[in-house]
Every structure is written in C-alpha cells, then in structure tokens.
Amino acid sequence: MRRNDFLSHVAWTGSGIAYTLSAAGIFTGRALADAALATQFVQISDSHIGFHQPANPDVGATLKASVDAINAMPVQPKFVVHTGDITHLSTQQQFDDARAILSQLRAPLIALPGEHDVLGNDFGTYRANFGIKDAEPGGWASWDDGGVHYIVLLNVFNFEKMGLMGNDQLSWLKKDLQSQYPSTPIVVFTHVPLYALYPQWGWTTQDGASALAMLSGFDHVTVLNGHIHQIVTHVEGNIHFASATATAYPQPQPGTAPNPGPLTLPHDQLLHAIGYRTVRLDHGTAGIEQFSLG
Amino acid sequence: MKHFLIGLALALVPVLVQAAPASSVITVNIRDYAYKAPAVTIHTGDTVRFINDDNDAHTVTSTDGLFDSKGLDTNGVWLHTFAKAGTYHYFCELHPYMKGTIIVKDMNA
Numbered sequence: 156m157r158r159n160d161f162l163s164h165v166a167w168t169g170s171g172i173a174y175t176l177s178a179a180g181i182f183t184g185r186a187l188a189d190a191a192l193a194t195q196f197v198q199i200s201d202s203h204i205g206f207h208q209p210a211n212p213d214v215g216a217t218l219k220a221s222v223d224a225i226n227a228m229p230v231q232p233k234f235v236v237h238t239g240d241i242t243h244l245s246t247q248q249q250f251d252d253a254r255a256i257l258s259q260l261r262a263p264l265i266a267l268p269g270e271h272d273v274l275g276n277d278f279g280t281y282r283a284n285f286g287i288k289d290a291e292p293g294g295w296a297s298w299d300d301g302g303v304h305y306i307v308l309l310n311v312f313n314f315e316k317m318g319l320m321g322n323d324q325l326s327w328l329k330k331d332l333q334s335q336y337p338s339t340p341i342v343v344f345t346h347v348p349l350y351a352l353y354p355q356w357g358w359t360t361q362d363g364a365s366a367l368a369m370l371s372g373f374d375h376v377t378v379l380n381g382h383i384h385q386i387v388t389h390v391e392g393n394i395h396f397a398s399a400t401a402t403a404y405p406q407p408q409p410g411t412a413p414n415p416g417p418l419t420l421p422h423d424q425l426l427h428a429i430g431y432r433t434v435r436l437d438h439g440t441a442g443i444e445q446f447s448l449g
Numbered sequence: 450m451k452h453f454l455i456g457l458a459l460a461l462v463p464v465l466v467q468a469a470p471a472s473s474v475i476t477v478n479i480r481d482y483a484y485k486a487p488a489v490t491i492h493t494g495d496t497v498r499f500i501n502d503d504n505d506a507h508t509v510t511s512t513d514g515l516f517d518s519k520g521l522d523t524n525g526v527w528l529h530t531f532a533k534a535g536t537y538h539y540f541c542e543l544h545p546y547m548k549g550t551i552i553v554k555d556m557n558a
Binding site: 208209210243244245246270271274275314315317355356357413414415416417 | 503
C-alpha cells in the first residue's frame with residue numbers, strides 16, 4: 156500500500172486529519188531536528204468495548220480519555236494504530252460504540268483485529284467497521300511511509316492453535332519483504348505476540364518463527380503487539396519486540412497468577428496501568444514513550 | 450368390560466413413559482479459566498448447559514466446527530443438545546488452552 160492509499164484507507168476517521176510528510180522522508184537531519192516530526196505514530200490497544208466487569212466498569216470512558224489525550228498532543232501523530240481487541244464480544248453494538256469514540260481521533264486510524272473482534276471466525280463484522288482499506292483479501296497489509304516499511308500481520312484466526320498466521324499470509328510476507336532493502340526499517344503490527352512470550356496462556360504465535368526468520372535479515376525491525384495488556388520488551392537479533400498496555404484493564408505478568416484474567420485494581424492504580432504510547436523512529440530504532448491515564 | 454379397558458389403558462401409561470426415556474440436562478460450569486467438568490459422558494438427546502462464572506468472556510467452540518457458543522459473557526448461559534453419538538472436543542476460542550470433551554453414548558445401545 157502506498158502513501159496515498161494509506162491516506163484513503165483511514166478516511167472514515169473524518170475531518171480534521173493533520174497529516175504531513177516530508178518528501179525527503181523523516182530520517183533527514185532536518186526532519187529529525189524538527190519537533191513537529193518527532194513523534195511518528197501512536198499505539199493503543201485492547202479497548203474491549205463491551206466489557207463491564209469490576210476491573211474496569213467503563214471501558215468506553217478510558218478509551219475516550221486516551222483519544223482525548225492523543226488529540227491534545229501539540230503535534231498530531233502521523234497515525235494511530237490500534238493493535239486489536241477493539242471490542243469484547245464482536246457484536247455490532249460494540250463495534251458501533253467503538254467507532255463512535257475512535258472516529259473522534261484527529262489522526263488517521265489503522266485498526267487490527269484481535270481474537271475478541273472475530274469471534275466465531277467472523278471476519279466480516281470487523282472488516283465492515285474497521286477493515287484496512289486495500290488490505291490483502293486475508294486482511295493483512297503493508298505500506299511505505301517516510302522510508303519505513305510498515306506491515307500488519309493477523310494472527311488471531313485458527314486460534315485453537317494459539318495464534319496462527321497461515322501459509323497464505325506467510326507466502327505474502329515473503330514476497331512483500333523481497334522488495335525491501337535490508338537497511339529499510341521495518342515496523343510490524345500484530346495482536347498476539349509473534350514470539351513465544353508465554354504459550355501457557357496462549358501468548359504466542361504458532362508459526363511466528365517463520366515470520367521472524369524472514370525478518371531476521373533486516374537491520375532494524377520493530378514488532379509492536381497488544382493482547383497481553385502490559386509492557387513486555389524482548390530482543391532477538393535485530394528484532395525488537397514491545398507489547399502494549401491496554402486502554403481497558405491490565406492483566407497479570409506471565410505466570411504470576413493462576414490465569415490471565417483481568418486484574419482488578421483501585422481506580423487510581425487502574426489509570427496508571429492503562430493508556431497509550433508514542434513511537435518515534437530514529438534511524439530505524441524505535442523510541443517508545445508510555446503515557447498512562449493516571 | 451369398559452372398566453377393564455380403562456384399567457388396561459392406565460396400566461399402560463407408565464410403560465409408555467418408560468419407553469420414551471427422558472433426556473437430561475447436564476451443567477458444565479466455566480470457572481477459573483477451565484471447564485469444571487472437562488470430560489462429560491451423556492446420552493443422545495441430552496443437553497449440556499454451560500454457565501460462565503468467570504469475570505471474563507469465554508466460548509464453547511467445537512474443534513470440528515460442529516457447534517459454537519460464540520462469545521459467552523460473565524453469567525452467560527448456553528445450551529446445546531447432542532443428537533448423535535460420538536466424542537466431541539471443544540475449546541475456548543479466547544483462551545485456547547481451555548479444553549473439554551463431551552462423550553455421547555447412544556441411548557438405545
């Protein structure tokens with residue numbers, strides 16, 4: 156997907172989109188010195204609209220607070236990526252409620268599905284509401300922007316096998332990467348972690364190693380995911396992984412609880428455990444800054 | 450003679466009831482991210498009632514695509530009647546390490 160396509164595929168986010176891109180790209184010295192281009196994009200994740208348990212009785216309010224905070228940034232991000240679990244149970248009402256909030260973003264939105272968004276292997280409801288325009292038929296996508304190659308991989312289908320991309324997507328990825336130079340910074344968005352973060356809780360992608368083998372030949376690869384509702388970083392060679400907090404509620408650290416169920420915290424602590432983050436790419440290296448709602 | 454026929458008819462009633470065995474409803478609670486009866490044996494015509502006691506959503510999804518509760522929210526209840534004998538494996542689509550099995554035996558066997 157090219158830049159113009161990228162602009163059009165987020166058109167539903169409405170008016171007020173502030174989108175600037177230096178023709179020379181963001182990695183020029185001038186651009187790096189320009190505070191207006193310092194923040195590259197924003198990641199939010201796991202909003203679980205429709206969830207109504209004590210861990211967060213009002214997930215709509217915390218998503219709205221995140222949107223308001225992002226809109227208040229003095230320099231708008233190039234885009235906002237939501238790395239999945241927009242809804243809790245994939246219902247149309249929940250998608251409607253999520254759209255009502257996310258459509259208020261001033262920046263363009265790219266939204267991946269999480270397994271909560273495709274229950275019953277229903278990809279159509281997600282796609283009708285948040286599908287990435289000009290994505291491949293399977294829903295995955297890539298585009299180039301400012302010298303960076305961005306890739307969206309979907310690993311929430313065939314979930315019985317604890318996250319699976321499938322051969323079609325892997326074949327596409329192989330072909331997609333063949334057109335890139337090894338020095339091109341690569342940013343990958345997924346919902347479930349691509350590596351075996353904690354398979355006992357399903358925090359892994361069964362065929363993730365195949366994708367990582369393809370990505371290992373690049374100098375700078377950043378993989379950003381959601382799903383686990385907490386910050387976990389990991390490095391394998393030139394591949395840097397960083398899981399995001401949720402806008403809804405935190406989950407326990409791997410293995411510290413009998414199950415990965417929502418953590419119920421006092422309200423002020425909840426607000427410190429959820430939020431959004433900015434991601435700035437500097438010569439391919441991602442600088443991530445976390446912002447909590449508390 | 451009339452009384453005899455009525456008496457015969459009344460005598461046959463319990464026999465007829467016994468000839469059509471009643472189906473049962475068996476409950477499987479979902480709690481602490483597990484199906485609390487991971488293996489259940491029932492008979493054809495029986496119904497399994499799944500109740501989600503967790504504070505998170507779960508599903509009851511057949512590994513063979515034969516049934517799917519879709520998202521089962523907290524306190525959600527889903528029933529499924531098994532008409533054919535066989536072994537049915539299922540899992541939670543949201544937490545795939547949660548697995549269960551329903552063994553259905555032929556009522557007439």
